[in-house]
Amino acid sequence: MAISLTSRWHNLPILYKCALVLALPVGCLLFEIAWQSRVLNSLEDAQRWTNHTQEVELTAARLEYLLSRIESNDRGYALTGRNEFLVPLEQEQQQVPVLAQRLCHLVGDNPIQLARARGLSSLSHAKVQVARDVVAFSSAHPFLPGSTTISPEFRMRLLASKERMDEFMEQSSIFAKEEERLLAERMQRLQVERKFSQQLLVISLAGGLAIGFLALFLFSSTVARRLSFLEAESRRIARGETMSQPAAGTDEISALARALYSASARIHEQMSGLEVLNRDLESFSYSVSHDLRSPLRHIHGFSKILRSDFSAELPAEAQRYLSRIESGAERMGRLIDDLLNFSRIGRRELDRQAVPLFSIVEAVAEELNDGTTTRNIEWRIQPLPTVESDPGLMKQVFANLLGNAAKFTRTREHPVIEVGSRVMPEGTAIYVRDNGVGFDMKFADKLFGVFQRLHRMEDFEGTGVGLATVARIVHKHGGTVWAESAPDQGATFYFTLAEPIAPRSVLRPKLEFQSEALHAAAR
């Protein structure tokens, strides 16, 4: 049951989840509003009841007052026989049934009080009758001035009138007390209800708050937590690990998890394909380096032996051909080495560290000087930055660029090779400038391709892999490489090295002039 509820909640689209999460506290609030309006209604009712009771009491009191007025006027007339008592008496007697009826109407909803009101009505009616009787008797037997005795008939009638009045007052008092009691009872009920609704207000507010928090917890545990889980999984994918199988579900997050899972599976598949390919490539280059070089060694070796051990028997032409065979074998050996190196750079991981370029350039230039003792190259090495890069590969870059510069200035009387750095729109560029033979800029796009050569082999030897290797190394560091030249005007090669993407702790400033470089520049 709990499991099916959980999975049902999981499968709900996020919109519905939000609606539900919102609906719970809002429902609480709505219930509270409905309840409070009910309480307001009953307060209004109570007010009405109070008014009603007051009206009933007022009517009863007015009736009582009217009856006592009737009695007083009645007696006045009996004693004086004057007509000024008769006129109000007549009016009052007419008002009595109207008031009595009104009283009955007011308490019509309560059978007990209605019966009492009817009793009061008939008592008031009887009182009016007695009053009329007194008037009639008085006008027939007027009370003589100076007489001190009252006839027995008259006395009897006066007593009857008083009796009716007393009776009415007694009943009226009972009636009024009952009304009071009813009012008190209603007030009591109202008080209880008010107290209850106050408690309910507190409870429902606390409940709403609790439900709100519960909803928040539900939402975060099923939506936010799953999202952060997905985030962690994507990070794992980025690190090249595989994602764990996502839980079943039909909402948007589950769909996202499934999409991510299939993407990760696909990436993994391609990665393993690449690994196989890489292994193939590696075993291929291994065979190349081992198996292709062996026959070259044999060709070169036996040709050399022929030339040295049998020189006496060989004509000059044969010896010349043999030396051509040897140089062919040597060239192919270099080509294989360069190509292997080129492919190795593609496969190898960069070993990034802070590399002071100046000392590398210095070392390469020294090596070149040793190899070209017959020429006097003027080296102008400017201060160079320390760059986050692979030192072995940086050495290859400069060996190729400086080697090229030395090679293409061979025909110059006074060869000059300059190395320096310059801030350019592309970033800080390192440049290598020579005053050699240069090249036509219309071939510039061919410069960095494998086996692309702009000069004849007889003029300048080379495998056509050097600049391709330079470009590959620079690109691997995230930089760019380009060249400027004109025929016979020398050439300048530029390259940039992009900042590595690495944690801050590993980052070093891109430009940092080494004191040794400055020192060397001053030298």
Add this chain to the structure above:
Amino acid sequence: MPQHDEVEILLVEDNADDVELCLHALRKEKLSNKIHVARDGQEALEFLFDRAKRTPEALPRLVLLDLKLPKVDGIQVLREVKKNPLTRCLPVVILTSSREERDLVESYQLGVNSYLQKPVDFDEFRSMVKQIGFYWMVVNQVPPNGRSTEARMA
């Protein structure tokens, strides 16, 4: 007291051309005439262990080892030689076409004494052979009997 079958250098090489070039270079440099050639790894191991059991003096003073060999490859030969107390002190120089990093690393981990890549240029090869011979046969000092302490105690 030198015996008639004394061997100074064991050359382990499967390729006949390489054998001939190597012998030519060694002879030209007047390094040694007492060279035995093993044409695969198994033959090399049999030769070495056979001699090691006979007498320590029967072992060659230097092994020139190719890596790519039939039956038992050069790395395996190196491993066996360096594992066995009888042959452990024998200087082994790898002479190969390969410059692969993994070969280099593995050879040194197994305790190779030197690792050289055969150059294409025969003149360079000759001078390399000369240097090896001079260094290992003349300059270098080896423990008496060419055996490890462990083997002598046994």
